[in-house]
Amino acid sequence: MKFRALLAAAGLAFAPMCGALVLRAADNQPEDYPTVQALRFMGQRIAEQSGGELTVKVYPARQLGEEKDTVLATMFGAIDINRVNSAPLGNLIPELRLLSLPYLFRDQAHMHRVLNGPIGDDILAFLRPHGLVGLSFLDSGARSFYSQRPIRTPADLAGLKIRVQNTDQFIAMMKLLGANATPMSFGQVYESLLTGVIDGAENNWPSYMSTRHFEAAPYYSLDRHSMAPEVIVMSLSRWNSLTGDQQRIVRDAARAATNHMTERWQHRVAQAMADARAAGVTVIEDVDIAAFQRAVQPLYHDYLADPIVGPLIHRIRAEAQP
Amino acid sequence: MKSLCERLSALALAISTLALIAITAIVGWQVWARYGLNASPSWSEAAALLLMLYTVLFGAAWGVRHDLHLGFHWFRQRLPARWQHHCEWLVAVAVLLFALLMMIYGAQMLQQTWRYSLAGLPLSMAWQYLPLVGSGALMALFAVEKLISTPDEH
Numbered sequence: 001m002k003f004r005a006l007l008a009a010a011g012l013a014f015a016p017m018c019g020a021l022v023l024r025a026a027d028n029q030p031e032d033y034p035t036v037q038a039l040r041f042m043g044q045r046i047a048e049q050s051g052g053e054l055t056v057k058v059y060p061a062r063q064l065g066e067e068k069d070t071v072l073a074t075m076f077g078a079i080d081i082n083r084v085n086s087a088p089l090g091n092l093i094p095e096l097r098l099l100s101l102p103y104l105f106r107d108q109a110h111m112h113r114v115l116n117g118p119i120g121d122d123i124l125a126f127l128r129p130h131g132l133v134g135l136s137f138l139d140s141g142a143r144s145f146y147s148q149r150p151i152r153t154p155a156d157l158a159g160l161k162i163r164v165q166n167t168d169q170f171i172a173m174m175k176l177l178g179a180n181a182t183p184m185s186f187g188q189v190y191e192s193l194l195t196g197v198i199d200g201a202e203n204n205w206p207s208y209m210s211t212r213h214f215e216a217a218p219y220y221s222l223d224r225h226s227m228a229p230e231v232i233v234m235s236l237s238r239w240n241s242l243t244g245d246q247q248r249i250v251r252d253a254a255r256a257a258t259n260h261m262t263e264r265w266q267h268r269v270a271q272a273m274a275d276a277r278a279a280g281v282t283v284i285e286d287v288d289i290a291a292f293q294r295a296v297q298p299l300y301h302d303y304l305a306d307p308i309v310g311p312l313i314h315r316i317r318a319e320a321q322p
Numbered sequence: 323m324k325s326l327c328e329r330l331s332a333l334a335l336a337i338s339t340l341a342l343i344a345i346t347a348i349v350g351w352q353v354w355a356r357y358g359l360n361a362s363p364s365w366s367e368a369a370a371l372l373l374m375l376y377t378v379l380f381g382a383a384w385g386v387r388h389d390l391h392l393g394f395h396w397f398r399q400r401l402p403a404r405w406q407h408h409c410e411w412l413v414a415v416a417v418l419l420f421a422l423l424m425m426i427y428g429a430q431m432l433q434q435t436w437r438y439s440l441a442g443l444p445l446s447m448a449w450q451y452l453p454l455v456g457s458g459a460l461m462a463l464f465a466v467e468k469l470i471s472t473p474d475e476h
Contacts, residue, residue, distance in 0.1 A: 068441065072435070075434075076431075076434060088441070091438075091439075091441045092438050159360065161356070161360070161362065166364075166367075166368065166441045166442050167441060168441075168442070171364045180360060180361060180362060181362070181364060182356070182362040182364075183362075183364050183367065183368075183442060184367075197356070
């Protein structure tokens with residue numbers, strides 16, 4: 001009798017889960033980071049719209065592994081949804097590399113016009129042959145250099161050891177700018193700045209502040225060389241198992257997350273800038289951006305010659321003037 | 323069978339040792355290049371990480387043949403002699419199953435990642451999963467060797 005009661009209780013506890021599909025979502029940023037908040041927002045939307053049929057469980061802070069591993073896991077169907085940056089994704093899918101080209105976007109408004117329109121859809125379509133469905137793009141801000149001394153021109157970078165993400169493209173860009181590219185995992189950067197293994201690094205405002213890298217490299221130069229966006233991707237095998245209605249709900253929620261994130265991101269950037277100034281960071285605003293742009297032009301050479309990526313770059317540039 | 327297994331386990335040990343030597347050389351070069359030449363090589367860390375898979379997995383295959391893996395000897399030693407023998411048999415079967423899974427799923431990953439290249443190295447990503455298959459195959463073979471060479475009392 002007791003056993004039966006137990007069974008009934010267990011049945012009740014699990015009843016809401018019957019028929020409901022839990023989608024697992026991975027993110028490598030900590031809980032309070034805007035991308036994680038965007039995934040949570042997307043999850044709520046999906047749960048509401050599907051009447052609880054679909055729910056999203058978010059695993060932030062690398063709980064499911066490093067980005068390069070979770071991408072593979074998503075491609076092979078072990079993770080359902082993943083928020084990744086387009087730069088490491090470009091290591092696997094060459095067509096996506098154009099998104100991390102330096103100075104591809106004039107400003108944030110230009111980027112939004114491109115990514116939230118037909119060009120963005122064409123870029124997301126490159127993911128499908130690799131077992132991924134691209135749902136939407138998220139802001140990642142503009143990456144700029146920070147170091148122990150001010151950087152105003154490419155000449156100021158000469159011989160400096162600058163940490164880069166381990167992608168061939170960033171390494172090539174640093175070489176063109178005259179810096180000494182040092183690929184290194186994100187977690188090692190703080191210590192390496194303190195011990196002089198590297199002289200500087202580059203990242204967006206929120207990351208510069210949340211990692212406290214400003215303590216070891218108090219000069220932030222606003223050269224804004226890359227705006228490589230984040231992408232929300234879904235495993236193609238999971239996508240195909242959803243009904244047409246469910247697919248529409250998931251895609252709409254991901255698009256809504258893009259807008260939600262843009263507002264939060266701007267707020268976050270303003271907050272980080274204020275915090276930086278309060279912490280004594282020297283913000284270098286008079287950066288010779290034209291000199292940086294000229295120096296990296298050779299990077300574009302191969303991309304413009306490519307029959308698929310070349311026309312895309314021209315289309316993106318045409319959007320720069322509204 | 324025995325001499326074949328002996329040769330293969332020697333080969334596994336040789337791969338593991340060579341990979342370890344290469345890691346030491348590459349990391350040594352990386353430190354010298356970073357501080358001495360002020361030109362960090364961009365491939366060294368990726369190469370060292372890749373080689374570590376060869377060191378660990380082929381070293382583990384050699385270890386399986388020489389019974390160097392973790393084991394609860396305390397438990398086995400308290401059993402009667404006949405049961406101790408069963409234990410050995412059970413361990414070999416468990417190793418065999420584990421090694422087969424490692425080999426099968428490793429081969430799946432190898433096939434799926436063949437077309438992608440490793441970040442920082444001009445090599446296919448499949449090289450990461452090759453030691454999983456190689457080591458799994460060797461471990462399975464060594465487990466079979468143990469199963470057929472242990473005389474069964476029944």
